[in-house]
Amino acid sequence: MDQIDKIFLARAIQLARENVAIGGGPFGAVIVQNGQTVAESVNQVISIPDPTAHAEIQTIRLAAKNLKTFDLTGTTLYTSCEPCPMCLGAVYWSRINRVVYASDRHDAEKAGFRDAELYFEIALDPDQRVTSFEQLDVPESGLEFIDWKNSDIKTDY
Secondary structure, X not given: OOHHHHHHHHHHHHHHHHHHHOXXXXXXXXXXXXXXXXXXXXXXXXXXXXXXXXXXXXXXXXXXXXHOOOOOOOXXXXXXXXXOHHHHHHHHHHOOOEEEEEEOHHHHHHOOOOHHHHHHHHOOOHHHOOOOOOOOOXXXXXXXXXXXXXXXXXXXX
């Protein structure tokens, strides 16, 4: 990790701590491209309220808006904590090249967050998860994918 990484990671931690001071969750994130901050945000789950408003998700949304693209190739995400499974999915969908984090899922668990539990759950087959998942076979299943594949106006992502 070079000095630049330490500066941006320190900023993510600072954002997280400032958020805790106003009653928010202890998570902050910064997205950087070519050494410049593209976006930064904090966990807003409580303030919005929105269970998906994690710092990483909010920062990805803002970076996509600022860069006017859903493809964040060439960026680095600095985050105060290892991304949860939802945020990890968002990192991959947005094509962020690199993630640098400070605390990990076990640190989050010690503070009362469910990150480690969710990593365990997501690795299970759907029929073994705590939340019930049921796949139904209906005649319309898959038609939307045929429509997508045949569409002349789609944008691949």
